Each structure stands twice: as C-alpha cells, then as structure tokens.
Amino acid sequence: MKYVLPILLGRLVRIIARARGGGSAYPGYLVLKLLPSFLTDVTKQFDRGVLFVLGSNGKSTTTHMLSDVMRAHGLRVFTNPTGANLPQGIASALLSEVSIFGKLKADVGVLEVDEAFAVELSGHLHPSTVLMLNVQVDQLYRFYETSRVADMMTDTAATAGTHVVTNRDDEYLGPFTSSTLDVTRFGASTELVAEAPHGLQNASAFGGQTEGSAPLQAEAEVRALSAQGATIALSRATGGGSSSLDIRLPAKGLHYAVDAAAAIQTARVALGSEFDESKAVAAFAAMKPAYGRGERLKIGTDEAEFVMFKNAASLQLNLDALADAPEQVLLAIDEGTPDISWIYDVDFSSLDHVDVVSGEKAWQIALRLEHAGIPIGTVEPRIEKAIELMKALPAPASKTKNFIVNYEQMMIARKMLGYPDLEKRA
Template sequence: MKYVIPVLAGRMVRALARLRGGGSAYPGRTVLALAPDFLTHVSSQFERGVVFVLGSNGKSTTTMMLTETLRAHGLSVFTNPTGANLPQGIASAFLREVTPMGDVRHDIGVIEVDEAFAVELTRSLKPSTVLMLNVQVDQLYRFFETERVGTMMTDTAALASTAVVTNRDDQHLGPYEAREGQSVTRFGAAADIVAASPNGLQNANDFTRRADGTLEAQTEVVAVNGDGASIRVGETTVDIRLPARGLHYAVDAAAAIETASVVLGGRIDPVAVARAFDGMKPAYGRGERMSLGADEAEFIMFKNAASLQMNLDALPQDVEQVMLAIDEGTPDISWIYDIDFSHLDHVDVLAGAKAWQLALRLEHDGIPVHVIEEDISKAIRLMRALPSPSDHTKHFVTNYEQMMLARRILGHPDLEKSA
C-alpha cells in the first residue's frame, strides 16, 4: 500500500501534463517527492537486473536496439523510450508500467541514463550491466572537459554488479579493466571499415585512433552499405537492416548485440537478431520519416560535432534538398569549424537562431545557401514549397530542439504525449 498514493498522484499529474502538451518530468518529480525510494523498489523486481546505457551519442538508438533484440529473444523489457534519462524522467517512464501497488512485470530493465546522473542513479537502480558507447566533445558548458565525461562513465561502470560492455575503439573507454566480480567485453568496427569512412568514427584530428590495437572486440562491424550492416558476433556473422543510414548506427547495433549476448549468457539467436532489426523503426528524430504530402521529410538530429559529421557523411550522394537548423539549444557551436561539409554542394534553407553563424561557416567553404530563415515554421513552409525531389525526400538536419519544434509543426506529438 505504500506506493498507491504516490503512483496515483504521479499518474494524475501525467494526465494533466499530457492535456497541456507534454511535460514528461513532472509525474516523476511527483512520485519521487512522495516516495523517494520508488526507483529502488521498482528496479529491484527485475529478475535479470538493470542495464544502463551511457554515451555522448547514440544512447536512445542503442537502447531501442537492445530492447528490441532482447524482446525478440522472448524477454519482457522495461525501457524509457522517450529519452527522458534524468531521475525524474526515468520515474515517469516507470509510472506508465507499474501497477497501483508499485509492481512491475518485466524480466529486465534497459535504461538510458544521463552521464552526469549515472553514479547517483546506481544507488537506486543498482545496474547489473553497464554499456558505455563513446565519449565525444559534447556539452562542455555542462562538463567543462571531455575527459570528465569519460570518468563519469567509468566510475559508473565500476559500480556494475556483473558485467561491463565497452567500446574498443574509444580511447577513454576501451582500456576499462574489470573490477572484482565483473566481466568486461567489447564491441567495435573493423579497421578497414573505419578507414573507409570519410571522417572515421570521431570528429577530431586523429579520426582513426583506437584505444589499443591489442584489445579484442567480441562483436564487430565488418561491413556497412547504406542501411545494411554485417555484424560479427563471436564466430557468427549476422546481416541486419539498420533503422537509419551510417557507420555510427552500425556501431550502435554492435553495442546492442554484444550487450544482449552478455545478458543472455552468450546464447544469441542470429535469426532473432535479424528479425528484431527488420521490424525496427528509427528512434525519435534519428532518421525518422514523416509525410509531406507527395514527399517525405527525413529528420536527422545531431547533438554535437561527431553526430553532425557522421550524419552528413551518411547522406545520399548528390542530396537534392536539405535544410540545416540549429538554435540556442546548442549554446556553443564553435565546433562547426571542425566539420567537413564537403558532402553538401548547397543548402536550401538555414533555420534557427544560429542560422547566420552556420551561414558564415558554409560561406567559408564556398557552399551556397539559398535562403536563411530563422523561424522554423517559415523555414518548413519554404522547404514544403520546393518542387518534389526525384527521390521524394526532403532532408531536415537539425539539433534536438529544432527537431522537436519541427515535429510538432508537422502534427506529430511528443513521444510522451502519444504513448
């Protein structure tokens, strides 16, 4: 009975928030204020424990991939699908699943976690497995230096009770060594695959640098072709369809498959893996497609230099129509001078509060911009008014905040509201 009032109060707040158009954190704040041990109570009920997914880029996509892979193997999985990865957001996600008594009926929890809160959340969620994806130059106004983010992740991994899965090719994460009672396995991309990528795996001067050439990856990307990839898992190779184009999505897939293998005790079914990926839709705004009448809008969301670079590299050759949009949700965009924009021969529309800064950067490379329109609503109208491209796809490359606004303008509610 202890959790009945907190759960019902949280659900009431959630219903009110949805009526007002969103606000996924408020229900979680409510339940945690009334029952501070709520997260510990619900997470302790998972028979197969809790998996944390950490990383500068790819958390939401990899969480989805891992969740669907485990479901394809017959497990019932709880996850936080909206990307709400702070304590209150995770609590809100649990509110959708628990009974009024605070009980859950899932086998395992797969939870995307913000790195800054990860150590704190280990005290309540007690992860059995921690997956570390990558460390990028990201949100320096929050973290001040990249190495600090890597330390947050490895400190969290040290608290995992059973297993750590880490990125062989990340110099911050690859060298992680198991603590007492832990196993450590790694994922990565084959050297020839990284070398064939225009800008490797990271946006830095040493694009192809690896943590340690002697480290073995138990699961490895061995081929990528558009939205298709071949992933070696031990001695077996699995061919999968990715939810979106690009090497970065293939590496996310390798991370998810290796973590699923760890959770399942090495008993991965290649047929189940391929089936899971065949039915997978892009994560929220990550290659997501929406109708524009006779055409489609493809939303490609970026957070930082690395994600923008990898997404630009994965665009189709001779892309016909593209809008770039960035606003104050990305406070410091000085990193745009490290980006290789050579894949673009023009930009149709620049949008967002920082459109003029981006215009200056593109002018530096001699890339023509047809229209600059800071207002995202007007920018979308300009894109819709363009003639239909031959592939009937208009590409919207945006930061997170502009993506959210654009989705609403096109009539697509927030994931929390539509759940």
C-alpha cells in the same frame, strides 16, 4: 498504498504537461520528491535486472536496438524511448507503465542514462550490465573535459553487477578491466574506420590519449557495411568459435553499425545461453528507426527524413553517411545547443546547398555555411515558418525532404507534421 497518491499526482501532472504540448520530466521530479524510493522500489521488480547504456553519442539509438533484440527473445522490456535519461526523466517514463500500486509488468530494464547522473542512478537501480559506447567531444560548457566524461562512465561501469561491455576502439574506454566483472568489447574493423571520411569521431582521435601497446579483442566487430545493413562478426572471449551476422540497419552510417554491434554484444552477455542469433537478425529486420534518428514522416505527398544531432561528432557522422547531396535540406539549431562554435570544426562538403536555415542559432549557422561556400535559400529563425517553407518547395525527385536538426527542433517539427509524441508514432 504509499505509491497511490504520488503516482496519481504524477500522472495528472503528466496529462496536463502533454495537453500543453510538452513531454516534461516534471511529473517524474514530483514523484521522486513525494516518494524518493520510487526508482529503487519499481526497478527491483525486474527479474532480468537493469541494463545501462552510456555514451556521448548513440545512447538512444543503441537503447532502442537493444530493447528490440531483447523483445525478440520474448522478454518484456521497460525503456525510456524518448531519451529522457536524467532521474526525473526515467521516473516520468515509469509513470506510463507502472500500476497505481507500484507494480510493473516487465522482465528487464534497458535504460539510457546521462553520464553525470549514472553513478547516482546506479546506487538506486543497481545495473547488472553497463554498456559504454564512446567518449566524444560533447557539452564542454557542462563537462569541461572529455576525460571527465570517461571517468564518469568507467566509475559507473565499476558498479555493474555482472557485465561490462565497452568500445574496443575508444582509447578512453577500451582498456577498462575488472577482476570481478565480465568485460567484453565491440568495435569496427580497422579498414572500415580508415575508409570513413572522418573516422568515428572518438575524442581520442583528437589527441586525448596515447595508443595502447596491445591490441584488444572485440567480441562483436563490424566487418562490412552497405547502404542497407552491416556484417557483424561474433567471437567468444574464451573457448574459441565465431559466427557472422548480416543485419539490416534502421538508419544509414558506420556509427549506426557500431551501435548495432554494441547492442548485440550486450544482448549476448545479458541473455547468456538464451541468446539466439536468428532472433537478433529478425529484430533488426523489423526494427524502426529510433525517435528522430532516421525517421521518415509524411510531409504532404513526400516524406521528411529526420537526422538528429547534438554536437560536432554526431553532425559530422550523419553528414558523412549521406550517399549524395540531398535535393532539399532544412538545417536547424536552437538554444538547446548553447555554444555552437564547434560548427567550424564540421566538414559540410557533403551538402551542395541548404534550402532553409532555422532555429535561434540560424544566423550563426548561415555564417558558417557562407564561409564554406554553401548556397543558402532562406534564413528563417522560426522553425514553424521554416517548415511551411519546406512544405512549399516543389516535390523533390527523391520524394525526400531532409531535416537536419537538433533535439528540440526535431520535437517541434514532428508535432507540426502530426506526430506529437513517441506514443503516436506512425
């Protein structure tokens, strides 16, 4: 009975928060205050354990991919689909799934986790597998140095129960080894990375580390990329043998293909002999884009395609993935990204204009675009008004209006288009 009151109160607060238009992590904070053992008690019910997903960028996308692949193998998956990756956010996500008696009908937990809280959460959730995606320049106002983020990830990886999956091409993470854990890797071929306009934006590419002397093997490697999908070569660390998967990607870009390789390799080690390549391919064929990452939502008779970013690396990689300059573009950043001085490191040449610039940082963006010689239609700091301006533009020939936004602006825009939260996705 110890669960009933905290869970009921948490759900009540959750209902109130949503009625007021928020997705608040406060319900989870409240439950953890009332019942500190909530996370441990609930997640120890997973027969297949907990899988952690860490990384500067790509956590939500990879968590989404990995969850769908695990479901394709018949497992019931609990995850945090909106990207709430702090302890209180994960507790809030659990509130929607757990019974009032603390019972959870799921076989495995697939969780994206904030790097700064990952070691703490590992003490509560005891992950069987830890996936490390990348170390990229991100939130320096919070982390100060990228090397600190790498240390947070590798410290968490060392707490894994059985498996660690890491990025062969990230010089902070690739060399990770353990005498007690099974360590495997994913990556992209040298040729593909060289062809990318700005590489994969790993922090080590900016002088953070020196090159290793011995090449590392990637058990899952992206070998080819197209507008629709990718080819991923799979090999075994021991015993030889290899295969190749042609998969459809839910969003465009080499970074999404690398995320897919990471998800597939993590599913391989988590499922062991139960992993079925055909089921993984089927999962990607049916996969929708992750929340706000390549989603296409109706906006009148057209569609709004959302590209979400939070730092220079994610913005650059998404701009690089554009096949052509978009016909209509809204670019918005608000105070959720406190310091945007990094926009001067971003190459905006894939855009030939921006129709509407919005968010609290609108004038800073406009100044950067002016320096880049990119024409601007309107600067409108209020995102609500900016969306109305986008709606009023003539229908583009492509039937697509591109929304390049950070997380907070994406949430507001989705609500204005009639998609108030993840549970109500089209």
